Amino acid sequence: MTTAAVSTCPDCTEAVPSADDVRVTSIVECPGCQAELEVIGVDPVEYALAPDIEEDFGE
Amino acid sequence: MSGARGANHRGSLAVLTTRTRLEERLIFAALERRGLPYVQVDDRTLVHRLGAPGAVRYRGVLNRIMSHTRSVYATRIFEATGHRVFNPSGVVDVCGDKILTSLALVRAGLPHPETVLAVTPDAAIEAIERVGYPAVLKPAVGSWGRLLSKVNDRDAAETLIEHKQSLRSPIHNVYYVQEYVDKPDRDLRVIVIGDEVVAAVYRRSDHWITNTARGATTAVCAVTDELRSLALRAAAAVGGGILAVDLLERAGGELLVTEVNHTMEFHGLAAVAEVDIADLVVDHVDRNSPTDLVEAAA
Known part of the structure; x- marks a missing residue:
């Protein structure tokens, strides 16, 4: 995948690249602080801290 | 019902999601390759007014919600408005609760680890001692190997029960106790779609919990007649659909069905399987x- 956009981590402000086919609700890891980030917008790419995994998540 | 942004999606498939993981990306790619119109519906946006007039908007609904609780209710909401949901609510109910799953598997006569249930902390010690040490305690609802406990002796059992009581949650004081199966360093996962076994993998780990969410690796597993038969029977026992059947092997080779998963993750399997699981799901x-939608009386 190619890098099409760079936005910043809302926690540590590190630049976080995203793929050109990224979707809202995709999860990426911040290369600076390793926080899980959720893509909340794609034009431009925008991140929020991903919601915590809850107790009943998983298959 | 609201949740999907945009105009009328009548005739499209809906994919209910919490996060877009590898599995969902593969499913979206398969839908696009097949030219099937679809809408991604984020479960956090679902709002449903009971009895509100509405029409069936989606041709079918594929549930990929990560939370079991949210999955149970979202499935029922979509079914109440006339949608066909994959998997149906009855399957979600049974597979999402290990106690209900075990009851269904044992009722169907499937080989299953010895399992003893207790619904109070006081009875839990007796349940554990009936199984014998080491015993395995699992939460009735939960995944990814979370809170699985291997209890090696009475001291550990008493401590664990005290800790579970301190969680102050009724569901944590229902006790699902299973024999510890001294298996090889692997378990088996078999994917069943409809009435077909489409793939199987070993999940290997040095840890006794062989879950890919806990670092287990996957390797292709040959589907023997016995494995196929057990997987199909297990899938049927919980209602059938798009399912992942998990099995253990005893040291002597006997296969035991442990659980059936209703919103299967297949990232580990996708890496090694020769078939395209996402495409088969789609x-x-x-x-x-x-294909002929009926307006629903919601």
């Missing part, structure tokens, strides 16, 4: 979704 949903 094919099943497409073939089993109605």
Whole structure:
């Protein structure tokens, strides 16, 4: 995948690249602080801290 | 019902999601390759007014919600408005609760680890001692190997029960106790779609919990007649659909069905399987979704 956009981590402000086919609700890891980030917008790419995994998540 | 942004999606498939993980990306790619219109519905946006007039908007609904609780209710909401959901609510109910799953598997006569249930902390010690040490305690609802406990002796049992009581949650004081199966360093996962076994993998780990969410690796597993038969029977026992059947092997080779997963993750399997699981899932949903939509009395 190619890098099409760079936005910043809302926690540590590190630049976080995203793929050109990224979707809202995709999860990426911040290369600076390793926080899980959720893509909340794609034009431009925008991140929020991903919601915590809850107790009943998983298959 | 609201949740999907945009105009009328009548005739499209809906994919209910919490996060877009590898599995969902593969499913979206398969839908696009097949030219099937679809809408991604984030479960956090669902709002449903009971009895509100509405029409069936989606041809079928594929549930990929990560939370079991949210999955149970979202499935029922979509079914209440006339949608066909994959998997149906009855399957979600049974597979999402290890106690209900075990009851269904044992009722169907499937080989299953010895399992003893207790619904109070006081009875839990007796349940554990009936199984014998080491015993395994699992939460009735939970995944990814979370809170699985291997209890080696009475001291550990008493401590664990005290800790579970301190969680102050009724569900944590229902006790699901299973024999510890001294298996090889692997378990088996078999994917069943409809009435077919489509793939199987070993999940290997040095840890006794062989879950890919806990670092287990996957390797292709040959589907023997015995494995196929057990997987199909297990899938049927919980209601059938798009399912992942998990099995253990005793040291002597006997296969035991441990659980059946209703919103299967297949990232580990996708890496090694010769078939395209996402495409098979989409094919099943497409073939089993109605093509002539009926307006619903919601």
